[in-house]
Amino acid sequence: MLMVNGSEKMISFKSEDSDIRISFSAEAMNTLSSYRQTGTKTEAGGLLFAEQLYSDVIEIKCVTTPSKLDLRSRFGFKPNKRAAQKTINKFFDEGFHYIGDWHSHSQDTPIPSPKDIKTIKDIFHKSKHHLNYLVLVILSSNNDFSKTYIALTDGKDIFPCHPYTL
Numbered sequence: 142m143l144m145v146n147g148s149e150k151m152i153s154f155k156s157e158d159s160d161i162r163i164s165f166s167a168e169a170m171n172t173l174s175s176y177r178q179t180g181t182k183t184e185a186g187g188l189l190f191a192e193q194l195y196s197d198v199i200e201i202k203c204v205t206t207p208s209k210l211d212l213r214s215r216f217g218f219k220p221n222k223r224a225a226q227k228t229i230n231k232f233f234d235e236g237f238h239y240i241g242d243w244h245s246h247s248q249d250t251p252i253p254s255p256k257d258i259k260t261i262k263d264i265f266h267k268s269k270h271h272l273n274y275l276v277l278v279i280l281s282s283n284n285d286f287s288k289t290y291i292a293l294t295d296g297k298d299i300f301p302c303h304p305y306t307l
């Protein structure tokens with residue numbers, strides 16, 4: 142089990158199809174973990190931001206949490222697009238780059254729905270960015286962070302990433 146606090150090993154995720162590894166700051170992991178969808182909680186979601194984009198290890202530095210304008214249910218999360226764009230612009234001014242989206246599932250081993258895949262591919266095509274890929278994170282209901290679903294998309298294909306330890 143990978144703990145969020147203490148002297149834990151840093152966890153990262155890597156796709157077999159790419160040299161890029163995705164890691165999380167302790168702050169990002171803590172924030173995400175607090176939205177694990179246990180019991181009857183509704184889905185949560187938000188945006189992922191990184192500071193450095195041009196390295197093999199992309200650290201997700203900060204994540205946003207649901208806003209009041211987002212639509213949340215047990216099996217769905219629909220962010221408010223205008224609010225999201227405002228947030229992306231605000232973070233950009235502070236030196237953070239939008240790198241993808243996260244949401245929670247009530248599953249122990251999250252499986253992306255066809256809509257989840259379509260949405261992240263659409264965002265890749267529709268949003269302004271200079272990235273070769275975007276990241277999709279689906280939070281597990283389990284507090285073992287290595288169960289998080291992580292994938293990269295280049296707008297065409299989806300590349301699942303798996304826990305990677307050095």
Ligand SMILES: [Zn+2]
Nearest residue numbers: 246253254257
């Ligand atoms: Zn989903």
